Amino acid sequence: MSVDASQFKNALKLWASGVTVVTAQSEQQGLKGMTATSFSSVSVDPPQILVCLNQNTDTGAVVLEQKRFAVNILGTEQQNVSNQFAGGATQEERFAGVAWEAGENGAPLLTDALASLECKVVDQVLAGTHWIVIGEVQKVVCRGGDPLLYYSGAYRQLSGD
Template identity: 90%
Template sequence: MSVDASQFKNALKLWASGVTVVTAQSEQQGLKGMTATSFSSVSVDPPQVLVCLNQNTDTGTVVLEQKQFAVNILGAEQRDVSNQFAGGSTQEERFANVGWEVGENGAPLLTESLASLECKVVDQVLAGTHWIVIGEVQKVICRSGEPLLYYSGAYRELTQA
């Protein structure tokens, strides 16, 4: 028995997640960035994370070519940033209204994100339409604030009990 795409998507809508923007840069292709909710820690020792990137994206192409990237964990006030990097705009437009700086590994770091993790690609696995990219975290910058959450097709906020 196979699961159709709509059933699969409906089930995954029930998984709440944080929102990130994965960024990379190359001399030939310039700045690249995309919104990604498929992000997870992998290991503490060594510190590793994974992101899942559609193999047809220009951001994914640059990440795999450069073997360097950053994961920027978005804060609750960054819904517009998430939407801006989600598609429909050019890479130039994505970075135009966002504060950023170049990290030590060359990847853009969004200066208003909750955290920025600079990573070196240590492994990649093609799974269906996406690359599972494992990165060893080389540097971390943490800032204060509440996370941007995504659940059932909409942004959500934390509530205090």
């Protein structure tokens, strides 16, 4: 039995997730960034995360070329940042008006994000249309706040205390 793409996408809409922006930088290709909800912790010791990046994205290409990147966890006030880093915008448009600073590994850290994790690539696996990139977290910056959530095609916020 085969599942078609629309059935699969409809099922995944029912999975609530946080929203991140994955960033990288290279001298030749400049700043790169993209919105990603396919992000998860992998291990505490050593500290590792994974992110899934479409193999056709320029951000993913720089992550794999440079072997270093950052994952910026967005807060509730950053819906516009999520939208700006998604879709068809140019990389220059994505970074326009967004405060950032270079991390120790050179990847852009969004200074208004809840947290930024600087990572080095330790493994990559091609699975269908995406690279599963496992990064070892080398530095963490936590700023606090409430997370931006995505569920059923819309942004959401935590309710209650």
